[in-house]
Amino acid sequence: MGHPEEVDVIVCGGGPAGCVVAGRLAYADPNLKVMLIEGGANNRDDPWVYRPGIFVKNMQRDGVNEKATFYVDSEKSSHLRGRRSIVPCANILGGGSSINFQMYTRASASDWDDFKQPGWTAKDLLPLMKRLENYQKPTNNDTHGYDGPIAISNGGTITALAQDFLRASDALGIPFSDDIQDLQTSHASEIWAKYVNRHTGRRSDAATAYVHSVMDTQSNLYLRTNARVNRVIFEGNKAVGVAYVPARNRANGGQLLETIVKARKYVVLSSGTLGTPQILERSGVGKQELLKKLDIKCVSDLPGVGEEYQDHYTTLSIFRVSEQSHTVDDFLRGVPEVRRELFQEWEVSPEKARLSSNSIDAGFKIRPTEQELKEMGPEFNELWNKYFKNKPDKPVMFGSIVSGAYADHTLLPPGKYITMFQYLEYPASRGKIHISSASPYKEPFFDSGFMNNKADFAPIRWSYKVTREIARRMDAFRGDLTSHHPHFHPDSPAACQDIDLQTAKDILPNGFTTALHMGTWHRPSEPYDANKVHEPIKYSKEDDKAIDDWISDHVETTWHSLGTCAMKPREEGGVVDARLNVYGTQNLKCVDLSICPDNLGTNTYSSALLVGEKGADLLAEDLGLKLKLPHAPVPHAPIPKGVPATQQLR
Ligand SMILES: Cc1cc2nc3c(=O)[nH]c(=O)nc-3n(C[C@H](O)[C@H](O)[C@H](O)COP(=O)(O)OP(=O)(O)OC[C@H]3O[C@@H](n4cnc5c(N)ncnc54)[C@H](O)[C@@H]3O)c2cc1C
DSSP: OOOOSEEEEEEEOOSHHHHHHHHHHHHHOTTSOEEEEOSSBOOTTOHHHHOGGGGGGGGOOSSSOOSEEEEEOSSOBGGGTTBOOEEEEEOBTTTHHHHSOOBOOOOOHHHHHTTOOTTOSHHHHHHHHHHTEEEOSOOSSSOOOSSSSEEEBOOSOOOHHHHHHHHHHHHTTOOBOSOSOSSSOOSEEEEOOBSBOTTTOOBOOHIIIIIIHHHTTOSOEEEEOSEEEEEEEEETTEEEEEEEEESSOOSGGGOOOOEEEEEEEEEEEOSHHHHHHHHHHHTTEEOHHHHHHTTOOOSEEOTTTTOSBBOOEEEEEEEEEOTTSOOSHHHHHTOHHHHHHHHHHHHHOGGGOTTSSOSOOEEEEEOOOHHHHHTTHHHHHHHIIIIITTOTTOOSEEEEEESSOOSOGGGSOSSEEEEEEEEESSOSOOBEEEOSSSSTTSOOEEEOOTTOSGGGHHHHHHHHHHHHHHHHTSTTEEEEOGGGSOOOOTTSTTOOOBOOHHHHHHHSTTOTTTTOSOTTTOOBOSOOOGGGOOSOOOOOHHHHHHHHHHHHHHOEEOSOOBOTTOBSOGGGTOOBOTTOBBTTOBSEEEOSGGGOSSOOSSOTHHHHHHHHHHHHHHHHHHHTOOOOSSOSOOOOOSOOOSSOOSOOOO
16 A cells, blocks of 8 residues: 555654554544654564564674664763763664563652653553553552553563572562562562563564554554654644655665655654654754754754763673573573574463563662662762652662573673673763764764763662672572673682582583683682571772772663653753643654653653653644543464474574
8 A cells, every 4th residue: 555645643763652652543533644654674573573582682783683773972981981882772663662671660650750740740640551551460559550552471481590589689688579660669679570461472562562453453554664754844843744765875876865744733753762853953953053063954943952861871790500590591592402492382382481581580679778878979979869868769770680691602601690780770971962964874973971970880889789799699699700790809808709610510511621720710619508698798999999990891771761852941951841842843742752851760661651652642632532442452463373483593
């Protein structure tokens, strides 16, 4: 079917927020013509999307994986000891929800209240949080929903390592809770839920939930993929359409090959935190001086566009575990028989298969004690007093355990691993993104801003220590993988220790070099026994410095970009108002995580969906529509036939 040249609403960018808006509006009124334009490929029925356990593959930067765009810092950062950070971002229909790690968490109530915008308090948003969820876990609070299109469950399996982690966390004063995603809990651990449908074993992505579901039953939702939105077309300051170009500039002698589509009622920008500000600037909405320099006609002078970029920061430390542990290392390494077994298991019974899981089964949210605060230095304490002290629902750090090494296995010795993730939830550092040319094919100027505020070091340092203490108290623990830890002085009591000799013999029982005396390379300890671990490791000032250097060298994105088109007053650098209208324009809204004026303490898929739901409500009001609840039934084709598929390794 050819695409119309004019529709009612154009949604630019098919991430979670864009999918919610396009799907909800099209489903509300079959006579409303809605077009969704997405820069990446269609995700429909792609087994490399819908099988939860293969998610790591989406992060391969090998020139073949097209599901992600990798934003690289334009300049080296002195805060990262001369390194450039890299922020991967989705490039596929469904956006982040088609490639993300599927970890389900939610922001604290005060995060939304802190936006200080009418209609955006946690109380206002709670009904929308509920209407998007198909919550498939037992719970004893009233904040979840059961009839929505997005499935949340524990996935196919929970590893014994997760229980080991929860017991060890409890020993350290982090109590177990049934549900720490109740918008209030800020210091507890839980079995970490996943965006996986427990009945089908599939990833619960936003395109399947909101877009394919509507396209299966109605014909008023037009989907254009592999098409990059170049700019919004204005008449005066009124948005009346968009111009898009092919995702690859490989024809037409390098000239722009624009296709114009008209929008009778609204243009919605949902191209994500790193995409939306670029479209705005190319369209003449941004800082006047920048637009002038690039010869772009200014429609609205908004210096806040592209500023105040935020993320969450991750460090990861890797530990050895016993050979008896169940980890996904051999699957990730590509051991053929293990891979075949797991893929076949998924084809036969996806609802209970190991692949119907991300192997991230447990995690915690934590706040420091008074004593810990004293050790965290003046910069963090100042931030604490301003930001956290009177907001008891805000955690400072998240932590989680992966049952395997989240790392390139070619760099690791044989054996089994767990990875401890430490996530800083409310960094004080800020970055920015701006176009460097009017061409949609030119790389933008990007500064992630990671660690450019000193206050961000102390909480990461603290949580590195906490997760190390947890690992040591786990029954499965067999040492630190020294390459993935700070380089402490060998004489320090904090120095990392690798596997003991028994574990070495378990890994390579017939190896001629197992337990070889080359003492400087392997510093084996006494056999590990978690029952004997009672005292925490003591760290000197020098050790803390080693941790801070390690943070500078290895801190990474948590893939939770937000904040570049903030919803706040125009005179404070705001880009959109509380109804998500772009200041100084008409018929133009931004609906994605770029609109967040402050950080949200959560893995951000839930928040992107929520912003999409709120945006859909606001647009429905503007258009005089009533959204239909529940949403269209979510398709799950092709239904597994109980036989192994042929195209498993592509
Ligand atoms: C690798 C990774 C792992 C993550 N893990 C988790 C997790 O475990 N749990 C969790 O809760 N969250 C996770 N997230 C975060 C979550 O997925 C994102 O916060 C969420 O997807 C953001 O939604 P969005 O709608 O704002 O934008 P995005 O998801 O970024 O979607 C924007 C879309 O717009 C498209 N686009 C961009 N520019 C253009 C253009 N010019 N024209 C047309 N289309 C364009 C992009 O291709 C993309 O599809 C992860 C994200 C990533 C990338």
